[in-house]
Amino acid sequence: MFILFGSPRSGTTLYKESLNLHSNIFIPNQTTFISPIAHVIGCISDWEKAQPIIIDIITSTDDYTEVLKPYISPIEIQEVLSTAEHTLAGVLEAIYNRIGRNSGKAMCGDKTPDDMLAIRKLEQVGLLNSNIKLVHIVRDVRGVMLSLKNVSWAPEGIEEYFPRLWNYTNLHLYKLMRGRPNYFFLRYEDLVSRPQDVLSRTTAFLDLPFETTMLDHNKRAPILRNDQSHLKLSEPFLNDRAVAWQSDLDRDIRQHCEASASEALQAFGYAL
Template sequence: MFILFGSPRSGTTLFKESLNLHSGIFIPHQTTFISPVAHLIGCISDWSKAQTLITQLIVSTDDYREVLAPYISPSEVEEVLGSAKPTLAGILQAIYGRIARNTGKSICGDKTPDDLLSIRKLEQVGLLHSDVKLLHIVRDVRGVMSSLKNVIWAPEGIEEYFPRLWNYTNLHLHNAMRGRPNYLLMHYEDLISNPQGALARVTDFLGLPFEEAMLDNNKRAPVLRNDASHLNLAQPFLNDRATSWKSELDPQIIKHCETTATEALQVFGYIS
């Protein structure tokens, strides 16, 4: 299995929905169980007790019925966890391995931007030291902030603290995984400017051939394309979104981003 990591409004949904057009790949809608399971594993060392609680946690999440139940039943969750390795990586491989089997796909993955906020805990319980494949998409924080200012769910004042979160979380994951064969860094800007090249890199990383179908915006995200937060999903890859922040974002916010997220902006090549 694999996990697609990225900050909110960094193109994770566009990335995920493009991958879902591949005949051998499946990623369900956003889940909420990975970080809670990581915290549970981190505080209960007795696997026999943890296993029961983890099973109950997964099938009791508010989104389980809609997001996971169509692809793996509660009894199957209990079954696969019964033989899973007692690690977060083992749990994820067991669950997504069964989902792949049930959906007839070659590989399945998970995509939930909130999990990047728990990157230190995921590292502590061994996920970053496992062989789970990690896709990491990064978008210039100035572009992220421009996008966040256009969604109704963004908290008031997010421009004050989010650049610091973007800086820390993306750097932490990148520094921990850089150079590892099971880690692939993708820039949002590369995805929208050269989608075929970017997606071909990803399918090669996942051990699958590239398929032209992944470029078909007419078939992308049939469920999400009418969501107010994802209206561009139905559009072709919009290259102008890479630099639109220059005209859309308040100069003071741009300056704040550059001041508080300097290190990651430099590491990821957005400033010199």
């Protein structure tokens, strides 16, 4: 399996839905169970006590019925975890291997932007030192902030603290993992400007052949394309959106982003 990491509004859904057009890849819609069970594993060392809590968390999340249950039942979760390695990586591999078997896909992954906020906990419980493949997409925080200011669910005042979160979480994952064979890093700006190149390198990383169907925006995200947060998912790769912040982002927010996240901006090759 693999995990697709990225901050909110960084192109994780566009990337996921493009990968899902591959005949042998499946990534369900956003889940919410990885970070909670990481905390359970981190504080309950007795697996006989931790396992039923983990099962209960996975099957009780608000999104389980819609997102995961069509591909793995509660009974199957209990079954695969009974023989899984007693680690977060073992739990995830057991679940997604069964989802892959049930869906007929060779490679399955998880995509949950909120897990970036728990990156240190995921590191502490050993996930980042496992053999699970990690795909990490980063978008210029100034572009992220412009996108966040255009969605209704973003908390008031997010421009004050989010650039610092973006800087820390993405830089921590990048510096910890770069150079490792199970880590693939890309920038959103490269995905939308050179989609075939980025997607072909992604499939090579996942040990799968590239398929041109991943470039077909007409087939992308049939369920999410009517979601108010993802109205542009069914459009071609929009290179102009990657630089829209240069003209559309409030000057004060732009300066705050550059002051708060300059280290990561420079590390990822973004000009200040």
